[in-house]
Amino acid sequence: MDPASQDINLNSPNKGLGVEGSGSLSDVPVEGSMVSPGNPLPPGLSEEEAEELRTELTKVEEEISTLRQVLSAKERHAAELKRKLGLNPLNELKQNLTKSWQDVQTSNAYLSASATLDDITHSEAYKKTQETLSQAGQKTSAALSTVGTAISRRLGDMRNSATFKSFEDKVGNLKQKVVSPRGNGEAGSPTNGTPTQENPPF
Numbered sequence: 001m002d003p004a005s006q007d008i009n010l011n012s013p014n015k016g017l018g019v020e021g022s023g024s025l026s027d028v029p030v031e032g033s034m035v036s037p038g039n040p041l042p043p044g045l046s047e048e049e050a051e052e053l054r055t056e057l058t059k060v061e062e063e064i065s066t067l068r069q070v071l072s073a074k075e076r077h078a079a080e081l082k083r084k085l086g087l088n089p090l091n092e093l094k095q096n097l098t099k100s101w102q103d104v105q106t107s108n109a110y111l112s113a114s115a116t117l118d119d120i121t122h123s124e125a126y127k128k129t130q131e132t133l134s135q136a137g138q139k140t141s142a143a144l145s146t147v148g149t150a151i152s153r154r155l156g157d158m159r160n161s162a163t164f165k166s167f168e169d170k171v172g173n174l175k176q177k178v179v180s181p182r183g184n185g186e187a188g189s190p191t192n193g194t195p196t197q198e199n200p201p202f
Contacts, residue, residue: 041050104110120126158164
């Protein structure tokens with residue numbers, strides 16, 4: 001059935017049918033619409049009332065079927081329009097998220113929370129806390145700088161000590177023995193036990 005030729009006026013006697021009126025929906029069986037004649041009537045219900053209810057049920061089920069067909073046609077038409085506009089699911093998601101974020105920003109709860117946050121940041125307690133934290137950060141920074149300077153000085157003193165120089169010389173000698181070229185099967189012996197600029201200990 002072509003959506004363009006479909007009568008989608010829900011008040012129309014031809015609703016959901018093509019212009020030519022073929023393919024009546026009453027020909028299409030709908031689940032649960034037929035009550036088998038073998039079923040007994042509920043107590044207190046006459047045959048005429050049961051027939052009225054069956055007729056009404058059939059009409060309601062036909063309307064449901066028609067609405068499903070109309071909805072399906074509208075969904076196809078919307079998909080075609082989106083395709084022509086170049087809208088894809090990712091763009092739609094981005095637009096939905098943007099719109100949702102704008103809705104959140106204009107909501108009473110967000111505006112109230114924002115106003116409360118502004119009040120807090122301009123309060124005396126907040127300013128005092130901020131000043132205290134700033135001073136604590138400055139003092140901590142100064143303390144760490146002092147500790148760093150002390151450690152640096154201590155390492156410098158340690159490097160200039162006789163023990164460290166002896167250790168440095170031993171490591172330098174060991175390195176020269178391992179790295180120096182061997183000639184006639186002998187391990188190269190350094191001519192000078194102290195490291196030079198061309199041959200640093202490390």
